Amino acid sequence: MRMLCAISALALAALLPAQEPPAGGRGGRGGPALREFLGLGPPPDAKAAERGAKLYSPNCGFCHGENANGASGPDLVRSPVVLHDEKGELIVPVLRDGRPDKGMPAFAAMTSAQLSDIAQFLHLRVELTANRGTYKTLNVVTGDPKRGEQYFNGAGGCAACHSPTGDLAKIAARYPPDQLQNRFLWPGGGRGAPRKVTVELPSGEKVSGTLARIDDFSVDLTDGSGARRSFNRDDGVKVDVEDRLTAHRTLLDKYSDADIHDLTAYLVTLK
Amino acid sequence: MNPRTLLFLLPVLAASQGLDPKALRLFQPPADSWPTYNGDYSGRRYSTLAQINAANISSLTPVWTYRIAGIGPQRGVGNPVIKSTPLLVNGVLYFTIPDHVFAVDARQGRLLWQYDWEDHGGHLVGQRGVGMYGNWLYFLGPDGWFISLDAHTGKERWRKKVADEKLQYFTTMSTMVVKNHVLVGVGGDAMDVRGYLEARDPETGELQWRWWSEPEKPGDPGSDTWPNKAAMDHGGGMTWMPGTYDPDLNLLYWGTGNANPVYAGQSRKGANLWTASIVALNADTGKLAWWFQASPHDTHDWDNVETPVLFDASVDGRPRKLLAQAARCGYFFVLDRTNGKNLVSKGFAGVNWSKGVDAKGQPIPDPAKEPQVDGSLINIPAGGGTNWPPPSYSPDTGLFYVNAARGYSIAYLTDTDEQPEGYGGRGGGLITEAVLEALEVKTGNIAWSHTYPSGTFGTSFSGILTTAGKLLFTGDPSQNLIAFDPASGKILWHYRLAQNVSNGPSTWLLDGRQYLIVGAGDTLYAFAPRGAN
Numbered sequence: 001m002r003m004l005c006a007i008s009a010l011a012l013a014a015l016l017p018a019q020e021p022p023a024g025g026r027g028g029r030g031g032p033a034l035r036e037f038l039g040l041g042p043p044p045d046a047k048a049a050e051r052g053a054k055l056y057s058p059n060c061g062f063c064h065g066e067n068a069n070g071a072s073g074p075d076l077v078r079s080p081v082v083l084h085d086e087k088g089e090l091i092v093p094v095l096r097d098g099r100p101d102k103g104m105p106a107f108a109a110m111t112s113a114q115l116s117d118i119a120q121f122l123h124l125r126v127e128l129t130a131n132r133g134t135y136k137t138l139n140v141v142t143g144d145p146k147r148g149e150q151y152f153n154g155a156g157g158c159a160a161c162h163s164p165t166g167d168l169a170k171i172a173a174r175y176p177p178d179q180l181q182n183r184f185l186w187p188g189g190g191r192g193a194p195r196k197v198t199v200e201l202p203s204g205e206k207v208s209g210t211l212a213r214i215d216d217f218s219v220d221l222t223d224g225s226g227a228r229r230s231f232n233r234d235d236g237v238k239v240d241v242e243d244r245l246t247a248h249r250t251l252l253d254k255y256s257d258a259d260i261h262d263l264t265a266y267l268v269t270l271k
Numbered sequence: 272m273n274p275r276t277l278l279f280l281l282p283v284l285a286a287s288q289g290l291d292p293k294a295l296r297l298f299q300p301p302a303d304s305w306p307t308y309n310g311d312y313s314g315r316r317y318s319t320l321a322q323i324n325a326a327n328i329s330s331l332t333p334v335w336t337y338r339i340a341g342i343g344p345q346r347g348v349g350n351p352v353i354k355s356t357p358l359l360v361n362g363v364l365y366f367t368i369p370d371h372v373f374a375v376d377a378r379q380g381r382l383l384w385q386y387d388w389e390d391h392g393g394h395l396v397g398q399r400g401v402g403m404y405g406n407w408l409y410f411l412g413p414d415g416w417f418i419s420l421d422a423h424t425g426k427e428r429w430r431k432k433v434a435d436e437k438l439q440y441f442t443t444m445s446t447m448v449v450k451n452h453v454l455v456g457v458g459g460d461a462m463d464v465r466g467y468l469e470a471r472d473p474e475t476g477e478l479q480w481r482w483w484s485e486p487e488k489p490g491d492p493g494s495d496t497w498p499n500k501a502a503m504d505h506g507g508g509m510t511w512m513p514g515t516y517d518p519d520l521n522l523l524y525w526g527t528g529n530a531n532p533v534y535a536g537q538s539r540k541g542a543n544l545w546t547a548s549i550v551a552l553n554a555d556t557g558k559l560a561w562w563f564q565a566s567p568h569d570t571h572d573w574d575n576v577e578t579p580v581l582f583d584a585s586v587d588g589r590p591r592k593l594l595a596q597a598a599r600c601g602y603f604f605v606l607d608r609t610n611g612k613n614l615v616s617k618g619f620a621g622v623n624w625s626k627g628v629d630a631k632g633q634p635i636p637d638p639a640k641e642p643q644v645d646g647s648l649i650n651i652p653a654g655g656g657t658n659w660p661p662p663s664y665s666p667d668t669g670l671f672y673v674n675a676a677r678g679y680s681i682a683y684l685t686d687t688d689e690q691p692e693g694y695g696g697r698g699g700g701l702i703t704e705a706v707l708e709a710l711e712v713k714t715g716n717i718a719w720s721h722t723y724p725s726g727t728f729g730t731s732f733s734g735i736l737t738t739a740g741k742l743l744f745t746g747d748p749s750q751n752l753i754a755f756d757p758a759s760g761k762i763l764w765h766y767r768l769a770q771n772v773s774n775g776p777s778t779w780l781l782d783g784r785q786y787l788i789v790g791a792g793d794t795l796y797a798f799a800p801r802g803a804n
Binding site for chain 2: 033034036037038039041065067069070075077078080083084126129130131132135136137138139140141142143178181182185186214215216217249252253255257260261264
């Protein structure tokens with residue numbers, strides 16, 4: 001569950017539109033939901049796009065680029081014709097008739113189905129560009145595992161709390177490298193992992209539990225019996241929230257990017 | 272109607288029906304109105320009203336609420352969220368959510384009319400409100416439609432297409448009226464389009480001028496900050512938030528958005544003017560008077576659209592016309608608004624993405640901190656040091672107030688092509704904390720700050736209002752509307768709402784009673800002092 005929360009928070013931060021700050025813990029949204037948000041129209045037909053890719057590459061790629069982002073011929077991913085097209089109604093006539101005045105040949109020998117497949121390939125290229133929910137992190141394992149191990153046992157101070165044969169044994173089998181990197185940088189996602197809180201009342205009574213909610217005016221916790229309790233933060237009430245991630249937080253100000261990549265390279269060896 | 276009749280009718284319209292143009296001022300609107308997005312042209316969001324004040328704040332109580340009904344989840348964004356600041360003109364509030372305009376009686380919170388638009392695309396990420404000219408309202412549908420309504424009835428007068436949503440432009444701005452110009456900006460950075468700002472005729476909706484966020488062709492001023500024409504034609508720089516205006520200088524001040532492709536800068540080497548900048552434009556011609564770039568060669572999605580706030584202050588014994596902005600890139604800037612000369616550039620959040628500032632006061636980006644395939648650690652959250660929600664400046668304290676985000680993110684490059692497209696990368700969020708900061712305008716130093724214990728603002732960042740009643744109103748990330756002492760940061764009052772404050776609070780006087788208006792999710796709340804009148 002913790003892992004799911006962390007992943008969804010990270011995913012959400014990546015997917016949110018440019019106008020918004022990242023949200024913590026409201027559940028992620030994948031490519032299809034973001035596509036709807038972006039108003040990109042009907043999703044591309046994956047099978048047709050796959051067929052279309054095989055036709056596109058030998059017939060179109062030379063002029064328009066293998067990824068359709070332009071070469072000697074125009075970029076087709078940013079093309080208004082492609083972006084206004086929904087299911088081939090604008091693209092197919094251009095392919096069939098060509099644009100002789102601009103040096104583009106007609107592909108009149110292809111069937112309508114083939115031309116439509118090429119249109120779907122172009123829609124897939126638009127999808128993979130405009131819909132950032134489809135983006136994949138590339139290779140994050142670029143560091144030196146030996147230096148990473150030294151950092152783990154030395155300057156990073158990681159070994160004070162963690163062990164490669166204890167809590168981190170086979171950690172790399174549980175997370176892909178990019179998630180592993182994000183998780184050691186900040187294990188909890190957005191707000192951090194569940195935290196323990198102790199409320200001391202003016203009477204001196206202390207109540208401890210897992211923090212459920214806190215603001216400037218009240219604090220809620222779940223106590224040992226599973227009951228949720230709420231306290232107003234009136235004068236004389238002391239609230240102590242345990243921060244188990246202090247070491248992780250402190251490191252964020254100390255890491256060089258090379259330290260991070262070395263640590264990742266070391267941790268991915270723990271399989 | 273002949274012109275003579277029109278002339279005869281105009282004062283009548285102004286007095287009894289429409290918005291009196293004299294209500295649109297640099298500083299401080301008439302007490303009984305809030306006639307434009309920021310209340311006045313300065314963007315200070317400071318009110319001289321003091322009926323609600325630090326001494327009687329405990330008597331502040333809700334007098335009505337208006338909850339949006341019958342709309343349901345909106346495409347891709349969920350339940351309606353009020354991000355607009357309602358106009359208050361002649362006792363009527365005009366506010367919006369994407370696709371919808373509402374006119375509500377300000378005394379009772381009763382719906383007078385509702386206008387519903389059916390979009391065919393565009394992003395429903397927000398809608399910041401309407402502009403008003405006489406008896407006409409100006410609204411933007413998300414799919415690039417500029418729509419004029421009759422303020423009495425909500426009936427559509429006409430509509431004009433101002434942006435192509437199929438190219439991934441969208442339109443969320445509160446239109447802004449300056450003289451006989453309606454200013455319309457655009458958003459959209461999913462598909463590498465070129466930003467622009469338009470002035471349109473309030474009677475006909477026809478284009479008066481258009482300013483582009485990039486130079487038109489190689490050889491034009493600013494083109495030396497781009498490698499080629501294709502990069503300029505797809506360079507971004509959206510204009511999606513209302514700017515500010517100085518009537519004496521006749522200059523508009525506008526923030527421009529991030530460059531495109533967003534995170535992948537390899538095909539647009541150079542500073543990329545005039546993206547991620549503050550630009551000063553002649554209001555009648557759209558001609559560029561000066562510029563200041565907040566995030567040169569931006570590769571972190573740091574839209575620079577945060578309000579360029581105008582204020583006058585004495586510096587070294589000399590009265591100065593100034594402009595301040597807490598920018599998404601983490602820097603607080605103070606400029607001379609007559610010429611763009613820099614007085615202050617100082618981080619109010621982490622700024623490890625820059626190597627300091629140049630002779631003009633502009634940050635120098637550190638290439639090592641651009642997004643990398645294996646990740647580059649940035650000491651600002653992925654959404655930047657702040658975002659669009661309105662800040663405030665109080666002439667009483669000389670402090671600039673901003674809801675800031677502090678924390679860390681890791682910036683990834685996901686498109687290594689020589690010609691990347693779209694976002695081409697992303698900022699992965701790590702820690703985010705929400706902090707209300709009070710900044711000294713002459714130094715950028717933090718006079719006080721308040722870290723909200725509950726963490727991040729999430730998707731509903733709250734705006735700020737200050738008043739002569741020695742109060743600062745804003746929302747926290749835990750559904751509280753809070754009044755702070757603007758001088759010390761001490762909390763004086765709070766009220767728990769059903770959702771987070773999602774717009775900028777505003778205030779005005781009606782029938783001798785001061786109201787405070789806030790939007791929180793799908794509900795507009797009106798507060799007033801108990802017992803007043």
